[in-house]
Structures are given as C-alpha cells and as structure tokens.
Amino acid sequence: MKIAGTAALPFPPERAYDLMQDPVLLAKAIPGCEALEKTGDNEYSLKMKMVLASLSGAFDGKVRLTEPERPHSFRMVVEGSGKIGFMKGDGVLRLTPKGDGGTEVAYDGEAQIGGTMAAVGNRMIDMTARMLIKRFFEKLSVE
Amino acid sequence: MATTVTRIEKLVGKRLRRKEDPRLITGTATYVEDIKRPGMQHAVIVRSPHGAANIKGIDTTKAAALPGVSAIFTGKDITHVGSVVCGADLPGLRKPVHHILAQDRVYFVGHPVAVVVASDRYIAADAADLVEVDYDVTQAVTDPEKALAPGAPAVHPEWPDNTAFLYHQTGGDIDKAFADADVIIKQRITSQRLVPNAMETRGVVAEWLQADRALTLFTSTQIPHLARTILAGQLGIDENRFRLIAPEVGGGFGSKLNVYAEEALMGFITMKINKPVKWIESRRENFQVTIQGRGHVDYFELAAKRDGTMLGLRLKLIQDLGAYHQLLTPAIPTLSVLMMPGLYNFRNIDADVVGVFTNCVPTDAYRGAGRPEATHGIERMVDLLAAELNMDPAAIRFKNFVQPDQFPFPTATGLNYDSGDYGATLQKAMDMIGYDDLRKQQAAARAAGRLMGIGISTYGELCAFGPSPATPAGGWESATVRIEPTGKVTVHTGTSPHGQGQETSFAQIAADELGVPMDDIIVLHGDTAIIPYGIGTFGSRNTAVGGPALYYALQDIKEKVKKFGKMLLDAEEVTFENGVCRDPKTGKEITIQTIAGAAYRAMKLPPDTDPGLVATKFWEPSNFAFPFGAHIIVSEVDRDTGEIAIKRYVAVDDIGNQLNPLLVDGQLHGGAAQGLGQALWEQAVYDDNGQLITGEFMDYCMPRARMMPWIESSHTVTPSPVNPLGVKGVGEAGTIGSTPAMVNSVIDALSTLGVRHIDMPLTNEKIWNLVNGAKA
Structure with a gap:
C-alpha cells in the first residue's frame, strides 16, 4: 500500500527536523505509543497500541531513521509485530520551508500489513493510516 | 390368515419433508464441536502471517510456560508423519511435499507452523500468541499469470517456472475447424477464486486408546472411508483399528472432499499425549486455509461459420493451484476440459492447461469443480458469437444443440452423453418466461433509455461420479439393508450425506x-x-450411485424375504408387494414383519438359505450421468448506481427422475445462490504479498436471502439409462446453470453501450464505471 501526502508544521525546517528526531517528542506524538527507547544510532525500539476496526493489540517494533540530510530530508523505516499481525513501513520525508515561516513535510512511502490485520482490517487500513499520520503531525505542531 | 394391505401409494417421487430436519432445526444434532471426551485437550495452530518466508527459528519457551499448556509441537516433531496426500495424478505432475507442519519455510498465509495443546481452548490461543517465530520474509507471487512470467518469485525454489504441470487434450481436427471458419471469436474469461464457506467450519476430535492401539477420529468430512485410508497411511496405523466418524456435517460444497493437515495432526497429537484432543477451525482460518474454488484464467477461441454453426473450440487454461496440492487440486481443471463441448454438436476441441503454483491456499473441488468454469466460458463464447453474427442467442443455441436422435453422443473430449433433449428444455424455459414478448419489451425499454438484459445459459453437466476407471479412488458405492427381527429397517450407505437429504430419499426407496x-x-x-x-459424497453422486447400490441391495433382500415367505406359506410361488408375501393360489398372505421374525428365530430355514435378513451391494456405474438445463435471467441495470436488479429467473432442469422434488428444489435453489454469488458478489482477493484481504464476511460478500430472486423452476424428465432409478444427480446443476445466465443477462443489458464482456464478479462499482465510462 502506498502512503503519500503532505502535512504542515508551524516551525522552520531545522526545528521541524530536530523534533522528528527527538525520541521523547516522537513518543508523545506517535499515536498509541507506550514506549520509545533509543537502542542505537538513529534506532529506537517501540511499543505501541494499535486499533484497527474491531481489532486492537500491542505492537513491538523498531524505528530506524536513516539517510539524514538535515534539514531537507530523512528516511524512516518502521517495523512492528504483535498478536494482530505485523506492519512494515518505509518512506522518505522531505521538508520544505514555507513562506509563513513554517515547513511543509512531504512523505512518500510503502506500507505493508499482514496477519489478522490484513485479513479483517484491510478495508480500514488506508483511512486508519491517514488518520494516524494526521494525528502525529497535529501533536508535533503543538510542541 | 389374510392381512390387510396398508399402503399402495408409492413414496418415490413425492414431495416429502426431510427426516433429518427435526434434529437440525431443534439444535440437537451433534457436530464435531459438540463432542466432548474425558480429559480432552484443545489445540490451536500457529500459522504463518507471511505469504512466503524462511523460518529462521521458533521459540516456544514463553508459550510452554503458560499454566495449562500441555504440549507444543513444531515441524521437527512431525517428520515421521506422512505429508498431505494428493490423490490426483497427471503425467509429469510436480508434487511439493507438504508436511502437516512447516519445515524450514512457509509458502502461504495460514501455513501451519506449530501447534499448541492446552487444557482449554482459550489458554491454547493465548499460548499460541506467545510462540515466537523468526521469519526471513521473501517475495511472494499470488497472480497466476504473473507467476508464469520470467523472473517471477518461485513458490518452490526447485521449480522456478512455478509450473506444476502441463496438460494437453485434443479431439477431432482443430486446425481444419479453424481453417474452415468464417468467424473466430477470441476472449479472455476469468473465473475468480471463491471461498466455499460451509456454514460449519472444519473440526477434528481425535482419541487414541493406547491399550487397544486404536484411534477414533471425528472429523467434518464428505469422505469418511477415503479419509480413514489416507490418514491411517499418514499416521502409520492399521486401518481396522482406526474408526473415523463424520458426525453431523454442516455443509461442505467440496471443501470437505479432502484430507487436511489438521486431521493427521490431531491424530499425531492424541497418540503423542495419550489424551483426546479437539481442534475447531475458526471462521478466519476457514477463509485462509480451507481450499478455495475456481481460480481460472481462460483464453477461449471459437471457430464458426457465418450461419452460426460452431466448428471448434480452443482453450488455454491457466489454473491457479495455490501453494501445494490438496487431495484433487491438479485434477479439477481436467474436468473443465472434459466439459468443453457443452451441449453443442461440434467435435473439434483443443485444450492446453497449465497448472500454476502461487503463494495462496490451494484450490480444489468447489460445487461444480471445473464444470462451472467451463460452462461459463462456453456460454459466454456462444453469446459473443451470437453478438458478432447479430443472431439471437436462443437461435444460435438451437442451431448447435446435439439432437435427441444423436444419443448416445460421443464428445470430442471422450465422454459419452447418455440421453437428452436439449432443445426441449430451452424451449420450455422460453415459453415460461415469454421470450419473444420479452425481446419486444427490451426493445421498448432500450428506446426509453433503460438497460434491460436477457441472459440465457444452456448447460450440460458431468456427474454421478463415476465409473471407477475415471476416478482416482473408485467410483462405485455401497449399501447395506438390515431388516431387524421386528421388521424395522436399517439402511447403511457408503455415501456421506451432509445436507443432501438421503436419510429421507433413501428411506423413500426402501419404503x-x-x-x-x-x-x-x-x-x-x-x-x-x-x-x-x-466412496463418499461429491460430484452429484449420492443418489445416482449410492441410490442404485441401495436399490440392488433391496432386490437381493426381497428375494430372501420371498424364500422365507414361500416356506412359511407352504406355497409353490409367492408374490411380494406392499410388504406382503402372497400365495396367488390360496390367497394366503404373510407380512414382512412376521417373515423377519421367522428369519432370525430360524426354527426352520428355506433350502440353501441362511438365517437373518441382511444384504450388501457394491454397485459400479457404467457411465457418468449427464443432467442439463436452460436458465434464463431477466435483469435491469440502474445507470445511476450500477446496481443490478434480477427481474425474473426461470430454470428448467433435466435431472432425470426425481425421488423427492422438495429435495431437488432445495439443491437447485442453493446451487443457484452459489452461482449468483460468483456472478455478482464473491471474490477471494490476495494482495501481492500473499495476504488474503477478503478474509471475513465484512470483506467477502456472501449471497443472502434478501439478495436472491424468486426462482421459477420447472423440469423436463429424461430418465438416465445408466441406472435403474433413472436419476442423474442435482447437487451441482444450479451452480453451473446460474452463473453464465446472470452474466449474459447483464452483458446483454449493457450491449447497447458497446460492452462485449465483463469479468466476474459484476460489482456495482464495475458496472457503474462501465455505464458512466461509456457515456463520456
């Protein structure tokens, strides 16, 4: 499944970039995130609760931030699995300054789900992904 | 002493309610799920969430630590158990070894990887979640045409072309047929994967009695004896110490004409833990791991003369087999090839079948098994030819039917059609629906801008499976009749009815x-x-093969009854009618009940006659039976919503003699519902990674009562000459006839917009896009 879109953050690109690399803030902004711990250079372990249609369950996963080009772009790879299945996401986030002093974040990537989530939640996954991304940027905006 | 004759009226042919229904509708029937054994454990299976992956490791430590867990098994524990059996054989067939638990890799979502056994089902399910499997995910392929493309991921590394077999069949002179043709029609036609969705999912209870070295296994199956033979082989136990019971079975539709990994697995577990064990398939498992039906991509080419005479048919059939072979997987498309001539009088065919591995659950027999795919293709091709030649689709069928004086009719595919009058069924259906008038109404509707369609399908079917040489495991059937000392009668049938109603229709025959x-x-x-x-229940064979076995067993027992009657009446000859032996000379009579008592008491025996009244007959049919019929559907498409309304549905089916027309109606209605399901709503969809994304009823559209039209059903009766009952088989007819009638009707409705063909299912979205695309 392709995931692409844009979001606006009310900060200049440098600050927006740093926010998205800060594990404390990421933990607050990622919907359902229960723990995010640094496990290596730009690598974090993640515990989150995922709700999809009639399913909900805990996910253990990891997040890797690679190809850093501060403040222009970076790549994020997320992998997680739990009782209700697994998910994988891989995408590039590009930051462009906007006239109003803010930043436009353009994201473009691929996501894959499997297990029970794929079997019973597929029709919801696209909308759910959009909603989670929207919430993520909304939370970051108020930092 | 004279007795009164109590009943002269015959029961065969009467519309009788089913004897099996009281227990079913009062909820007192016993399904596998209802069976409980002392000390019984519960199994839950850990399944692959990936379409293709290598297994790097399995860690069961956490799961094993959960209180209540009694055992956990993985692939390394079951290497001595026989792999899943494929009963079909074709020249050069590649058979992957499919162990009952995965070894070093998985190749479809749902592939069993481990099994957790616990004191209750919920503990087992919780523990199954704690089993950690480390997968190295590899590329999957789920589309059969993509799987055939060079460079596609290999489902099995040893066969990088993903080709399980190539099968070619030809009859007549296909090159001449195409050389002589004025018109050649070509069309790619798909028959999408369907989920059989029996109301009862699968389930197994297995109990090993160590002291007797005896296994009892309850399983929801259509083939108890064949399953026992196969499972005994897999488990390495003696067949006579293995009792397999199919209790009440809540539907199968072919999905239980199989022997699955879980059946052997439960046998293995109970022998290992020395306690009974139960596994009940969840609905989600049923979607993912019970066989699916259809899965064809067909390329048809039809050669014809300009006057509408069909000359020959070419087919390239791509069968999506899935990841490995279940019991009959590779054989199903060969049935499609057998049915290629349909009801038509052309004798040139050529079929190239390629069986393709994909990272999906296997396909196998699903109501109709190969014949619905073929019939849909042929009936679409006939309509395409009619459209090309601007002929009426009924007229082109009349022109090409095999005529009544041509029977027995040898087809180009090697079948021998036994009997029929195909024109008569179509004519009757047209008369019932008022065909000529309908075409006028259609012209008026079109003039008013409405999208009205009339669709015809004239189907033939190959059923009553079948002569033994044409089947993988014998095609005969057995019956035993036991008249008890009181004259009550117990009938044993080797078929395994699970909704077909033979507890009633066989009682009618015996009565x-x-x-x-x-x-x-x-x-x-x-x-x-x-x-x-x-042999069991499949291929519309219960009544048409099991029925004659019973009939002949009854003849044998009647002979014995007459011998006792003659002795007891001290007569030279007796007649036997309505349960009474009568000496025509003296008029003296004696009832079957009295005779039964005397046969078991055995104070005196007739010459060369043993005590008791039991007869067993194994009956071998000399040919298949060939039902046929004509279905006509009138539909109207809503331009604004793409919705299809079925206005009328007329079905005229010739299934030979009918033992119980109520049962016949039930079979035809249910079959039509499944056929319309394929035409309009149902589709198993896999994504490119092997995930079944239509894995529950929210995403997989099943036909419901409110979606069904009223079916105006009638019959012609051409008794089958193959068996003494003159019956042909009706289990699959409705499924085969309905689908092309529905699709032809909708395409007829849209033909004014230039629509020539649509692949199933005809969803509202697909139709709306066609209607509105055509507008633009």
Missing part, C-alpha cells in the same frame, strides 16, 4: 421396495466402524 412405513426405516452413514467401505 417402496419393502412396503414398510417411512418411519420404520433409518439411514445410517459416516461411521467407518458401522458402514461398509464407501
């Missing part, structure tokens, strides 16, 4: 032959410890 009340007869089946070996 008529023996002259005893229906209520004095019970029909038993599905228990290998009680019933002589039988």
Whole structure:
C-alpha cells in the first residue's frame, strides 16, 4: 500500500527536523505509543497500541531513521509485530520551508500489513493510516 | 390368515419433508464441536502471517510456560508423519511435499507452523500468541499469470517456472475447424477464486486408546472411508483399528472432499499425549486455509461459420493451484476440459492447461469443480458469437444443440452423453418466461433509455461420479439393508450425506421396495466402524450411485424375504408387494414383519438359505450421468448506481427422475445462490504479498436471502439409462446453470453501450464505471 501526502508544521525546517528526531517528542506524538527507547544510532525500539476496526493489540517494533540530510530530508523505516499481525513501513520525508515561516513535510512511502490485520482490517487500513499520520503531525505542531 | 394391505401409494417421487430436519432445526444434532471426551485437550495452530518466508527459528519457551499448556509441537516433531496426500495424478505432475507442519519455510498465509495443546481452548490461543517465530520474509507471487512470467518469485525454489504441470487434450481436427471458419471469436474469461464457506467450519476430535492401539477420529468430512485410508497411511496405523466418524456435517460444497493437515495432526497429537484432543477451525482460518474454488484464467477461441454453426473450440487454461496440492487440486481443471463441448454438436476441441503454483491456499473441488468454469466460458463464447453474427442467442443455441436422435453422443473430449433433449428444455424455459414478448419489451425499454438484459445459459453437466476407471479412488458405492427381527429397517450407505437429504430419499426407496412405513426405516452413514467401505459424497453422486447400490441391495433382500415367505406359506410361488408375501393360489398372505421374525428365530430355514435378513451391494456405474438445463435471467441495470436488479429467473432442469422434488428444489435453489454469488458478489482477493484481504464476511460478500430472486423452476424428465432409478444427480446443476445466465443477462443489458464482456464478479462499482465510462 502506498502512503503519500503532505502535512504542515508551524516551525522552520531545522526545528521541524530536530523534533522528528527527538525520541521523547516522537513518543508523545506517535499515536498509541507506550514506549520509545533509543537502542542505537538513529534506532529506537517501540511499543505501541494499535486499533484497527474491531481489532486492537500491542505492537513491538523498531524505528530506524536513516539517510539524514538535515534539514531537507530523512528516511524512516518502521517495523512492528504483535498478536494482530505485523506492519512494515518505509518512506522518505522531505521538508520544505514555507513562506509563513513554517515547513511543509512531504512523505512518500510503502506500507505493508499482514496477519489478522490484513485479513479483517484491510478495508480500514488506508483511512486508519491517514488518520494516524494526521494525528502525529497535529501533536508535533503543538510542541 | 389374510392381512390387510396398508399402503399402495408409492413414496418415490413425492414431495416429502426431510427426516433429518427435526434434529437440525431443534439444535440437537451433534457436530464435531459438540463432542466432548474425558480429559480432552484443545489445540490451536500457529500459522504463518507471511505469504512466503524462511523460518529462521521458533521459540516456544514463553508459550510452554503458560499454566495449562500441555504440549507444543513444531515441524521437527512431525517428520515421521506422512505429508498431505494428493490423490490426483497427471503425467509429469510436480508434487511439493507438504508436511502437516512447516519445515524450514512457509509458502502461504495460514501455513501451519506449530501447534499448541492446552487444557482449554482459550489458554491454547493465548499460548499460541506467545510462540515466537523468526521469519526471513521473501517475495511472494499470488497472480497466476504473473507467476508464469520470467523472473517471477518461485513458490518452490526447485521449480522456478512455478509450473506444476502441463496438460494437453485434443479431439477431432482443430486446425481444419479453424481453417474452415468464417468467424473466430477470441476472449479472455476469468473465473475468480471463491471461498466455499460451509456454514460449519472444519473440526477434528481425535482419541487414541493406547491399550487397544486404536484411534477414533471425528472429523467434518464428505469422505469418511477415503479419509480413514489416507490418514491411517499418514499416521502409520492399521486401518481396522482406526474408526473415523463424520458426525453431523454442516455443509461442505467440496471443501470437505479432502484430507487436511489438521486431521493427521490431531491424530499425531492424541497418540503423542495419550489424551483426546479437539481442534475447531475458526471462521478466519476457514477463509485462509480451507481450499478455495475456481481460480481460472481462460483464453477461449471459437471457430464458426457465418450461419452460426460452431466448428471448434480452443482453450488455454491457466489454473491457479495455490501453494501445494490438496487431495484433487491438479485434477479439477481436467474436468473443465472434459466439459468443453457443452451441449453443442461440434467435435473439434483443443485444450492446453497449465497448472500454476502461487503463494495462496490451494484450490480444489468447489460445487461444480471445473464444470462451472467451463460452462461459463462456453456460454459466454456462444453469446459473443451470437453478438458478432447479430443472431439471437436462443437461435444460435438451437442451431448447435446435439439432437435427441444423436444419443448416445460421443464428445470430442471422450465422454459419452447418455440421453437428452436439449432443445426441449430451452424451449420450455422460453415459453415460461415469454421470450419473444420479452425481446419486444427490451426493445421498448432500450428506446426509453433503460438497460434491460436477457441472459440465457444452456448447460450440460458431468456427474454421478463415476465409473471407477475415471476416478482416482473408485467410483462405485455401497449399501447395506438390515431388516431387524421386528421388521424395522436399517439402511447403511457408503455415501456421506451432509445436507443432501438421503436419510429421507433413501428411506423413500426402501419404503417402496419393502412396503414398510417411512418411519420404520433409518439411514445410517459416516461411521467407518458401522458402514461398509464407501466412496463418499461429491460430484452429484449420492443418489445416482449410492441410490442404485441401495436399490440392488433391496432386490437381493426381497428375494430372501420371498424364500422365507414361500416356506412359511407352504406355497409353490409367492408374490411380494406392499410388504406382503402372497400365495396367488390360496390367497394366503404373510407380512414382512412376521417373515423377519421367522428369519432370525430360524426354527426352520428355506433350502440353501441362511438365517437373518441382511444384504450388501457394491454397485459400479457404467457411465457418468449427464443432467442439463436452460436458465434464463431477466435483469435491469440502474445507470445511476450500477446496481443490478434480477427481474425474473426461470430454470428448467433435466435431472432425470426425481425421488423427492422438495429435495431437488432445495439443491437447485442453493446451487443457484452459489452461482449468483460468483456472478455478482464473491471474490477471494490476495494482495501481492500473499495476504488474503477478503478474509471475513465484512470483506467477502456472501449471497443472502434478501439478495436472491424468486426462482421459477420447472423440469423436463429424461430418465438416465445408466441406472435403474433413472436419476442423474442435482447437487451441482444450479451452480453451473446460474452463473453464465446472470452474466449474459447483464452483458446483454449493457450491449447497447458497446460492452462485449465483463469479468466476474459484476460489482456495482464495475458496472457503474462501465455505464458512466461509456457515456463520456
């Protein structure tokens, strides 16, 4: 499944970039995130609760931030699995300054789900992904 | 002493309610799920969430630590258990070894990886979640045409072309047919994967009695005896110490004409832990791991003369087999090839079949098994030819039908059609629906801008499976009749009815032959410890093969009854009618009940006659039977919503003699519902990674009562010459006839917009896009 879109953050690109690399803030902004711990250079372990249609369950996963080009772009790879299945996401986030002093974040990537989530939640996954991304940027905006 | 004759009226042919229904509708029937054994454990299976992956490791430590867990098994524990059996064979067939638990890799979502056994089902499910499997995910392929493309991921590394087999069949002179043709019609036609969705999912209870070295296994199956033979081989136990019971079975539709990994796995577990074990398939598992049906991509080419005479048919058939072979997987598309000539009088065919591995659950027999795919293709091609030649689709069928004086009719595919009058069924259907008038109404509707369609399908079917040489495991059937000392009658059938109603129709046959009340007869089946070996239920064979076996067993027992009657009446000759032996000279009579008592008391025996009244017959049919029919559907498409309304549905089916028309209606209605399901709504969809994304009823559209049209059903009756009952088989007819009639009707409705063909299912979205695309 392709995931692409844009979001606006009310900060200049440098600050927006740093926010998205800060594990404390990421933990607050990622919907359902229960723990995010640094496990290596730009690598974090993640515990989150995922709700999809009639399913909900805990996910253990990891997040890797690679190809850093501060403040222009970076790549994020997320992998997680739990009782209700697994998910994988891989995408590039590009930051462009906007006239109003803010930043436009353009994201473009691929996501894959499997297990029970794929079997019973597929029709919801696209909308759910959009909603989670929207919430993520909304939370970051108020930092 | 004269007795009164109590009943002369025959029961065969009457619309009788089913004897099996009271227990079903009061919820007192016993399904596998209802069976409980002392100390019984519960199994839950850990399954692959990936379409293709290598297994790097399995860690069961956490799961094993959960209180209540009694055992966990993985692939390394079951290497001595036989792999899943494929009963079909084709020249050069590649058969992957499919172990009952995965070894070093998985190749479809749902592939069993480990099994957790616990004191209750919920503990087992929780523990299954704690089993950690480390997968190295590899690329999957789920589309059969993509799987054939060079460079596609290999489902099995040893066969990088993903080709399980190539099968070619030809008849007549296909090159000449195409050389002589004025018109050649080409079309790619798909028959999408369908989920059989029996109301009862699969389930197994297995119990090993160590002291007797005996296994009892309850399983929801259509083939108890064959399953026992196969499972005994897999488990390495003696067949006679293995009692397999199919209790009440809540539907199968072919999905239980199989022997699955879980059946052997439960046998293995109970022998290992020395306790009974139960596994009940969840609905989600049923979607993912029970076989699916259809899965064809067909390329048809039809050669014809300009006057509408069909000359020959070419087919390239791509069968999506899935990841490995279940019992009959590779054989199903060969049935499509057999049915290629349909009801038509052309004798040139050529079929190239390629069986393709994909990272999906296997396909196998699903109601119709190969024949619906073929019939849909042929009936679409006939309509395409009619459209090309601007002929009426009924007229082109009349022109090409095999005529009544041509029977027995040898087809280009090697079948021998036994009997029929194909024109008569179509004519009757057209008369019932008022065809000529309908075409006028359609012209008026079109003039008013409405999208009205009339669709015809004239189908033939190959059923009553079948002569033994044409089947993988014998095509005969067995029956035993036991007249008890009181004259009550117990019938054993080797078939395994699970909704078809033979407890009723077989009692009707026995009641008529023996002259005893229906209520004095019970029909038993599905228990290998009680019933002589039988083949089982599939291919519309219960009545058409099991029925004659019973009929002949009844003839044998009647002979014995007459011998006792003659002795007891001290007569030279006796007649036997309506349960009474009569000496025509003296008029003296004696009832079957009295005779039964005397046969078991055995104070005196007729010459060369043993005590008791039991007869067993194994009956071998000399040919298949060939039902046929004509279905016509009138539909209207809503331009604004893409919705399809079925306005009328007329079905005229010739299934030979009917033992119980109520049962016939039930079979035809259910079959039509499944056929319309394929035409309009149902589709198993896999994504590119092998995830089944239509894995529950929210995403997989099943036909419901409110979506069904009223079916105006009628019949012609051409008794089958193959068996003494003149019956042909009706289990699959509705599924085969309905689908192309529906699709032809909608395409006829849209033909004014230039629509020539649409692949199933005809969803509202697809139709709306066609209608509105055509507008633009």
